Amino acid sequence: MTAPTASRPRYRPPAQLGGRGPIRGRAKRRLQIAAFLAPALAILALFVFWPMLSALRLSFTDASGFGREQYIGLENYVEVFTDPDIVRSMGNTLLYAVLFAPAAIVLALLLAMAINSPRLPLRGVFRTWLFLPFIVSLAVAAFAWQYLLDPQVGLLNYWLQVFGVRIGNVLQDPVLAMPTVALVAVWKSFPFYMIVFLAGLQEIPSSLYEAAKMDGAGPWSRFRNVTLPLLGNTTGFVVIIATIAALQAFDQIYVMTGGGPYKSTQTVVMQIYQSGFKDLDLGFASALSYVLLVATLVLSLVQFFITSRREKDAS
Amino acid sequence: MTSLSSRVAARRVGSGLFFVAMLVVALLVLLPIVIIVFTAFKPVAEVNAFPPSLVPGDWTLDNFTRIFTELPFARLILNSFVFAGGVTLCALVFDSLAAYALARMDFRGSRVLLVIIVASLMIPFQATLIPIYQLVAEFGWVNTFWGLIIPRAADAFGIFFLRQFFLSLPRDLDNAARIDGASEFRIFRSIVLPNAVPALLTLGIYTFVNNWNDLLWPLVFTTKQEMGTITSGLTLLTGPSGIVPYGVMMAGSLIAVVPLAVMFLFVQRRFIESVASTGLK
Numbered sequence: 001m002t003a004p005t006a007s008r009p010r011y012r013p014p015a016q017l018g019g020r021g022p023i024r025g026r027a028k029r030r031l032q033i034a035a036f037l038a039p040a041l042a043i044l045a046l047f048v049f050w051p052m053l054s055a056l057r058l059s060f061t062d063a064s065g066f067g068r069e070q071y072i073g074l075e076n077y078v079e080v081f082t083d084p085d086i087v088r089s090m091g092n093t094l095l096y097a098v099l100f101a102p103a104a105i106v107l108a109l110l111l112a113m114a115i116n117s118p119r120l121p122l123r124g125v126f127r128t129w130l131f132l133p134f135i136v137s138l139a140v141a142a143f144a145w146q147y148l149l150d151p152q153v154g155l156l157n158y159w160l161q162v163f164g165v166r167i168g169n170v171l172q173d174p175v176l177a178m179p180t181v182a183l184v185a186v187w188k189s190f191p192f193y194m195i196v197f198l199a200g201l202q203e204i205p206s207s208l209y210e211a212a213k214m215d216g217a218g219p220w221s222r223f224r225n226v227t228l229p230l231l232g233n234t235t236g237f238v239v240i241i242a243t244i245a246a247l248q249a250f251d252q253i254y255v256m257t258g259g260g261p262y263k264s265t266q267t268v269v270m271q272i273y274q275s276g277f278k279d280l281d282l283g284f285a286s287a288l289s290y291v292l293l294v295a296t297l298v299l300s301l302v303q304f305f306i307t308s309r310r311e312k313d314a315s
Numbered sequence: 316m317t318s319l320s321s322r323v324a325a326r327r328v329g330s331g332l333f334f335v336a337m338l339v340v341a342l343l344v345l346l347p348i349v350i351i352v353f354t355a356f357k358p359v360a361e362v363n364a365f366p367p368s369l370v371p372g373d374w375t376l377d378n379f380t381r382i383f384t385e386l387p388f389a390r391l392i393l394n395s396f397v398f399a400g401g402v403t404l405c406a407l408v409f410d411s412l413a414a415y416a417l418a419r420m421d422f423r424g425s426r427v428l429l430v431i432i433v434a435s436l437m438i439p440f441q442a443t444l445i446p447i448y449q450l451v452a453e454f455g456w457v458n459t460f461w462g463l464i465i466p467r468a469a470d471a472f473g474i475f476f477l478r479q480f481f482l483s484l485p486r487d488l489d490n491a492a493r494i495d496g497a498s499e500f501r502i503f504r505s506i507v508l509p510n511a512v513p514a515l516l517t518l519g520i521y522t523f524v525n526n527w528n529d530l531l532w533p534l535v536f537t538t539k540q541e542m543g544t545i546t547s548g549l550t551l552l553t554g555p556s557g558i559v560p561y562g563v564m565m566a567g568s569l570i571a572v573v574p575l576a577v578m579f580l581f582v583q584r585r586f587i588e589s590v591a592s593t594g595l596k
Contacts, residue, residue, distance in 0.1 A: 032499050033422050040413035040469035047466035048435050051446035058445065065449075114337055121334050129341050131587055132348060135575040137528030139546050140568040144347035147354065147561045155350060155367045187347065195587055248441050251530040255550055269441045269531070276445045277535060286445055293442035300437035 052293075058286035065280045076287035085263060086288065089271040092178065096267060097246035099182035100189075104242055108190045109235070112197035113227070127198075134191040138251035141188045142181075146171065146256055149180065174264040177257050181265055184252045189245065193238045200234030201227070233306055240303035244296055268292050351572065354565035355379070362562040378566035385563060387541045391548040392570065394460075398544055399527040401464040403519050410473035411515065415503045417474070418481035419489065429478070435471045441531065448535055458542045463533065467526065473518050480514035481507060520582065524575060545571040 059076055063069035080086050114120060115127050133141065148156040151169040160167055170176040204227065212222045228235075250269040253259065259266035259274070266274075268288060276285030349369070354362055355378055357371040382388050416422070417429055440447070447466055448457075456462030488510075489502045497505075508515070526532070533547040540551065549567045553559050 029420075030422075033416050033420050036412045036416035036420065036499070036503075037428075040409040040474055043409065043465070043469035044432065044435060044471060046450065047447055048438060048443065048471070051443035051450070052438055054446035054449070055443050111340070114333075117333075119330050119333060120337060121330070126337060126341060127587065128583060130344055132579075133344060135524065135579050136348065136572055137530065137546050139528075139530045139550060140351070140571050141347060143549065143561075143564050143568050144351050146559065147565070148347060148350055150559075150561075153363050153365055153367050153561075155369060156346075158365075158367050187344070244439070248439055250441070254530065254534075255553070272441060272444070273531065273535075277448070282445055282449075289442040289445065293438060296439045296442070297437050 055286045055289050055293075058283050059290050060287075061283045063282040063286075065282055069283070072283070076284045079284060080287050080291060085266070086271060088263060089266045089268050090291070092263075092265060093247060093249065093267045095178055096182055096249050096265075097243055099179055100185050100246045100249075101239065101242040103182070104186045104190045104193060105235070105238055107186065108193035108238070109197050109231075111190070112194045112201055113223075115194075116198055116201045130194065131191045133188050136188060138185065138188050139255050141184050142252035142255035145180070145184045145187070145252075171257050172261050174262050177261060177265050181249070181253050181256055184256070185246075185249065188252075189242070193242060196238055197231070197234060200231050204230045233309065236306040237303060240299050240306065244299050244303075247292060247295055247299075348572075351565045351568045354562060355569040357562055359562055378562040379570075381560075381563045382567045382570070385560075386548050386551065386567070388545075388548070388567065388570075390541050391543055391545045394533075394542060395527055395544040395546070395571075396574075397460055398463045398533065399523050401460060402467045402526045403522045405464060405468035406470055406473050406522050407515055407519055409469040410518070411477050411508065411511070412503070413469070413474045414477035414481055415499075415507060418478045419486075419502075419507070420499065429475075432471045432474055436475070444531070444535060451536060456536075458537050458539045462536045467532075470522075473522065476518055477511065477514060480511055484510050516582070520578065523578075527571075527575060 058069075060071055060073060061069040062072050062075075111130055115123055115130065117123075120126065136144075148154050149167075149170055151157060157167060167176065170180045208226050208230070209222055212226050217225065248269055249267045250273065253265050253267060253270055254273075257265045259270045269292070272285050272288050272292070275281045275288065353370055356374045356376070358373050358375045358377060361368065361371055361373065417425055417432075451457055451462040451466065454461070456465070484507060489506050492502050492506055527544075528546060529544075530546050530550065533544040534550075537543045537547065540548070543551075545567065549564060549571065552564050552567070
């Protein structure tokens with residue numbers, strides 16, 4: 001679309017019909033538009049756009065919240081990519097994403113198909129029921145799982161022991177701590193993805209399944225050749241939002257492990273919180289923030305293209 | 316004949332197995348919520364007993380009385396409502412005003428503005444938290460409701476979401492009102508908003524739940540215990556000693572979940588649909 005010109009049909013405000021001069025009417029209208037937009041734009045400018053620029057500036061300084069800050073060039077960025085602890089926190093975040101996203105997505109898709117199936121009795125009840133973790137905060141979910149998995153008094157730990165499985169103190173285990181905090185996020189997040197999948201599944205016309213059945217396609221073949229391809233864009237969307245969510249992992253880790261043991265669950269956002277708000281190393285935390293921002297931006301752009309492709313397909 | 320009836324029988328058995336399998340999955344999904352509810356009513360001895368049990372033998376309200384002595388919990392509940400409710404209310408007002416201008420008042424640059432707003436959706440708040448904190452501190456808003464609410468008083472997603480909804484409303488009504496000489500604000504308030512109640516409710520639920528459940532935000536903008544929310548307050552219970560008072564924690568968790576659960580029961584369908592539509596945009 002080109003820039004709006006006089007040729008574009010424009011609504012003429014009543015002020016102009018009312019006999020007042022067009023110049024005054026136009027100025028009044030501009031003022032009106034500004035009044036509608038001003039509060040929201042002021043908030044966004046002050047608390048979204050300005051901080052984005054400010055964080056970029058800070059990332060090149062040694063700001064600490066006290067005294068004068070000095071520009072130190074790329075020093076913070078060099079540290080971000082060379083400090084073993086920080087590199088590890090990025091690796092941990094990727095590990096978390098790999099543990100969390102596929103599990104949450106597969107579970108969500110399977111359960112969405114189950115609660116979409118007309119063969120499931122009490123479908124409506126299951127839909128409501130399986131959705132429940134969505135309203136529980138990650139922090140509260142973390143408390144519940146921490147108790148369930150407690151090495152001494154945890155119910156789940158005890159049940160597993162009855163079956164001969166000894167998992168010990170998972171939150172103190174450098175190998176098992178990360179899968180555990182990922183599990184909590186899977187539990188909390190799958191309902192959201194499940195509902196998105198369900199909406200996608202409901203848009204697939206049942207006639208396609210009928211036709212596939214007529215051609216003798218079994219359940220697996222119908223899933224492979226009808227469900228998956230037609231759900232492709234929904235799946236792409238879910239993959240991206242799940243990955244973005246994984247990059248921002250914080251809440252349950254803060255509650256359950258505080259980043260430990262031995263920094264094995266220290267993620268990027270945990271590190272930003274630690275560096276920025278505990279160590280007051282604002283410049284460094286801002287540089288790390290920008291790494292997160294760029295990673296999210298790239299994923300969002302991918303998502304944007306998927307969504308626009310989906311809209312094109314839909315129309 | 317027999318093969319047909321045996322196929323019907325096989326189908327029945329299949330359905331039954333499917334149902335049982337789903338029941339097991341659903342029970343597992345529910346387990347963390349069940350443990351919160353039951354543990355909240357257990358006496359301390361039972362909470363820390365081995366072997367652990369699911370259902371309390373003795374039901375007690377001790378954990379609930381203790382949470383109000385260990386934390387300024389009444390205040391935290393109030394804070395959660397003021398914070399999540401305040402953000403929701405402000406965002407609904409400001410987002411709908413801006414969305415109305417973008418959907419209904421043609422003006423030069425409206426498309427560019429829309430693109431800029433949508434682009435800002437890609438910025439995770441975690442990445443700009445430090446400058447936001449500096450601003451809030453500069454305004455003297457740390458440990459105040461202003462600091463918790465104002466930075467979130469409008470958000471790009473809400474503007475975009477409502478704009479899309481406003482565009483879907485027929486324009487005949489507001490054009491008729493315009494001919495009758497109604498002001499833009501009048502049209503916004505008496506024609507567009509009443510017709511947008513479903514979208515406003517959807518966005519309202521989404522915003523309220525997100526803020527109610529948020530941990531990092533209240534953690535950063537409040538340093539005094541009595542300015543925290545339920546979510547951030549509860550994290551204080553796990554002391555450095557490593558001994559976790561599970562009973563008290565579960566009582567607090569239950570109180571944190573109940574308002575959302577009640578809301579969920581009342582607007583269940585809308586709640587689930589809202590999630591689907593916010594996810595799908």
